[in-house]
Amino acid sequence: MSDDTNKMTVPSEAFASEALISATDYEDLYRRSVEDPVSFWAEQGKILDWMEPYTQVKKTCFDFGRVDIKWYSDGVLNVSANCIDRHLARKSLQTAIIFEPDDPNEPARHITYKELSDKVNRMANVLLSQGVMRGDRVVIYLPMIPEAAYAMLACARIGAIHSIVFAGFSPDALANRINDCGAKLVITSDTAPRGGRRTPLKANTDAALLHCSDKVRCLVVKHTGDQISWVQGRDVDVKYLMEHASPDCPPRPMNAEDPLFILYTSGSTGKPKGVVHSSGGYLAYAALTHKYVFDYHDGDVFWCTADVGWVTGHSYIVYGPLANGATTVMFEGVPTYPDAGRFWAVCEKHKVNQFYTAPTALRSLMGQGNEWVEKYDLSSLKVLGSVGEPINPEAWNWYNEVVGKGNCPIVDTWWQTETGGHLLTPLPGAIPTKPGSATLPFFGVQPVILDATTGEEMTETEAEGVLCLKDSWPGQMRTVWGDHERFQETYFQQYKGYYFSGDGCRRDADGYYWITGRVDDVINVSGHRMGTAEVESALVAHAKVAEAAVVGMPHELKGQGIYAYVTLMNDVEPSDALRAELEKWVRTEIGPIAKPDFIQWAPGLPKTRSGKIMRRILRKIAENDTGSLGDISTLAEPQVVDELIQNSLYQK
Ligand code: WT7
Numbered sequence: 001m002s003d004d005t006n007k008m009t010v011p012s013e014a015f016a017s018e019a020l021i022s023a024t025d026y027e028d029l030y031r032r033s034v035e036d037p038v039s040f041w042a043e044q045g046k047i048l049d050w051m052e053p054y055t056q057v058k059k060t061c062f063d064f065g066r067v068d069i070k071w072y073s074d075g076v077l078n079v080s081a082n083c084i085d086r087h088l089a090r091k092s093l094q095t096a097i098i099f100e101p102d103d104p105n106e107p108a109r110h111i112t113y114k115e116l117s118d119k120v121n122r123m124a125n126v127l128l129s130q131g132v133m134r135g136d137r138v139v140i141y142l143p144m145i146p147e148a149a150y151a152m153l154a155c156a157r158i159g160a161i162h163s164i165v166f167a168g169f170s171p172d173a174l175a176n177r178i179n180d181c182g183a184k185l186v187i188t189s190d191t192a193p194r195g196g197r198r199t200p201l202k203a204n205t206d207a208a209l210l211h212c213s214d215k216v217r218c219l220v221v222k223h224t225g226d227q228i229s230w231v232q233g234r235d236v237d238v239k240y241l242m243e244h245a246s247p248d249c250p251p252r253p254m255n256a257e258d259p260l261f262i263l264y265t266s267g268s269t270g271k272p273k274g275v276v277h278s279s280g281g282y283l284a285y286a287a288l289t290h291k292y293v294f295d296y297h298d299g300d301v302f303w304c305t306a307d308v309g310w311v312t313g314h315s316y317i318v319y320g321p322l323a324n325g326a327t328t329v330m331f332e333g334v335p336t337y338p339d340a341g342r343f344w345a346v347c348e349k350h351k352v353n354q355f356y357t358a359p360t361a362l363r364s365l366m367g368q369g370n371e372w373v374e375k376y377d378l379s380s381l382k383v384l385g386s387v388g389e390p391i392n393p394e395a396w397n398w399y400n401e402v403v404g405k406g407n408c409p410i411v412d413t414w415w416q417t418e419t420g421g422h423l424l425t426p427l428p429g430a431i432p433t434k435p436g437s438a439t440l441p442f443f444g445v446q447p448v449i450l451d452a453t454t455g456e457e458m459t460e461t462e463a464e465g466v467l468c469l470k471d472s473w474p475g476q477m478r479t480v481w482g483d484h485e486r487f488q489e490t491y492f493q494q495y496k497g498y499y500f501s502g503d504g505c506r507r508d509a510d511g512y513y514w515i516t517g518r519v520d521d522v523i524n525v526s527g528h529r530m531g532t533a534e535v536e537s538a539l540v541a542h543a544k545v546a547e548a549a550v551v552g553m554p555h556e557l558k559g560q561g562i563y564a565y566v567t568l569m570n571d572v573e574p575s576d577a578l579r580a581e582l583e584k585w586v587r588t589e590i591g592p593i594a595k596p597d598f599i600q601w602a603p604g605l606p607k608t609r610s611g612k613i614m615r616r617i618l619r620k621i622a623e624n625d626t627g628s629l630g631d632i633s634t635l636a637e638p639q640v641v642d643e644l645i646q647n648s649l650y651q652k
Helices: 013-018 023-035 037-047 079-083 085-091 113-129 146-158 171-181 201-209 238-244 280-293 311-323 342-350 359-366 393-403 484-492 532-540 576-589 615-622 639-646
Strands: 058-061 068-071 095-100 109-112 137-141 161-164 185-189 192-194 197-199 217-221 235-237 259-265 273-278 301-304 327-331 354-357 383-387 410-413 447-450 463-469 499-507 513-518 522-525 528-531 545-555 559-568 598-601
Touching: 023 037, 037 058, 037 280, 068 280, 079 085, 079 146, 079 311, 085 113, 095 113, 095 146, 095 342, 109 113, 113 146, 113 238, 137 146, 137 171, 137 201, 146 161, 146 185, 146 259, 146 311, 146 327, 161 171, 171 201, 171 259, 171 273, 171 576, 185 201, 201 217, 217 238, 235 238, 259 311, 273 280, 273 484, 280 311, 301 311, 301 342, 311 327, 327 342, 342 354, 359 393, 383 393, 393 410, 447 499, 463 513, 484 499, 513 522, 522 545, 522 559, 528 532, 532 545, 532 559, 532 576, 545 615, 559 576, 559 615, 576 598, 615 639
Parallel strands: 095 327, 137 161, 137 185, 161 259, 185 217, 217 235, 301 327, 301 354, 354 383, 383 410, 559 598
Antiparallel strands: 058 068, 095 109, 192 197, 259 273, 447 463, 463 499, 499 513, 522 528, 545 559
16 A cells, blocks of 8 residues: 555545534544444434334344344335425425536526426326326336436335336346336436437337336336337326326325335346335435535535436435435536536536546546646535545545645545445545545444455454445345345345445555455446346357356456457357447447457356356456466366467457
């Protein structure tokens, strides 16, 4: 470790004196939160309005075979009422959502809490009129437009469970998710503008619905007005129906443990899992982390650049900010359109106070030169956030100096789809930061580092192993949709009595946590999780492919890239045309984010005598670290390794 990464940056006095949580507050509150979690969380749950108060704060069991997680389980609330109705008395004319379109020449839209209420109530009534009932699933496949937030909140209002599918996913991926959760309805738009191009979402949905029950209805937001095909009796013009719907739909009382949403995420094996989040615990946790981690003060403008298709968008564009009565920015575009100054232009235009993005975006902007940042007045910025993957110290320093001018604490937030909200993160007025470290746990979070092989907890301050969590927090996922067994096996089997994150981690002499990356067969491409097994099964589904093995490799911009070893069928000749065909194939099977960066033709794959592919070796070859391959004598055919090394695509 270089001295630079161990250097602490202390929040300025000016910042600390205004901050919601000071260094001593953090220590006191953290201690209370783990010594007496029930009283701590009983109090924190009051961040929400409850229709019927809870008396049961926490009922959790991490024992394998009986995993059961419940928070505020006898409380009754409605999530949309917490995000909208309760703010109307004081903030009806305050902006809830600032919509910044892809095209910078189109005007931004400021949606007040009153207007948000009107739209969400109408959309909720439209859903009811389409026969959506409490507990029904609704798939949302939309661009980053206000209607995505309306749809989420409308579901929450009537007790339907939403499942957002990222608009970059293919028709196949969409169909799989619609079928897995048994959705009654899918909400999409005509097309989705992004970076000046248009994704044909309605056409994708038409293709997906060919593989779904013909009972699934399709609500279409006419957003761009682009030409689309229309299936009478199945397709519905949602804006038209909203205009004619009543603006009054009473929020349905829901139990705290009723599912709010399902979000699919990749794992190390098989198909994506439907991560299920609750209504009460999830919302309380999203609201609390949003408030304290970003030091959100009333009136601030908050911008999280994620897409609502990922958990970051759920917790920190929609639910956390709106539960806190915040002004949240929804950006339809990309960081580099029309040019590399777009993020900063938007920060200046809307006087953004807290800005939250991913290291991959920072790395790509960093490469374009500081002048793109310096052109804009960024004096409104107070806190800068990072999420999705470890942030390299170069990007951290650039963020700190060039974007934040040394005045804005950086919060490097470590969490996962499964955790609902931040688990390891600095609180900006309380915790000094080090470039590349997610620092310390949020209230109530008890990280432990276990020895990967023995599973023993490493209690000394300095330790390196796998990161697990002891005990629960309210935002934790409750189950895998339709497969509680899989939930237990994935997260609670390997290390008994703990939640296993899948990440490796080091704790330094100051007790700071440093995430070292995934320890399972999951790769992190531009902050998006991709299961290697998923890419492999897409590849082998191609008629010319006999076998495939996929591993991660270091990638300058994306953090990790996708490296695929492909064995072709006997009679098939490798060619560049075939390589391009396979790349395209994976794009259409899963989506553009799954496209391999490299495809290496592999006449054979290194396997043990029992036929198990030795990924460790393939990873080393992809990383060009062939000096330390380790023991290969147990391989069935050790010579395939030489062949693969000779034809490695590294640096080509
Ligand atoms: C995985 C979770 C949580 C929203 C975005 C991704 C990695 C996430 C950090 C960070 C180091 C990070 C981990 C984690 N990760 N944030 N600040 N530092 N690594 O959600 O798709 O569920 O992926 O992303 O490996 O396990 P996700």
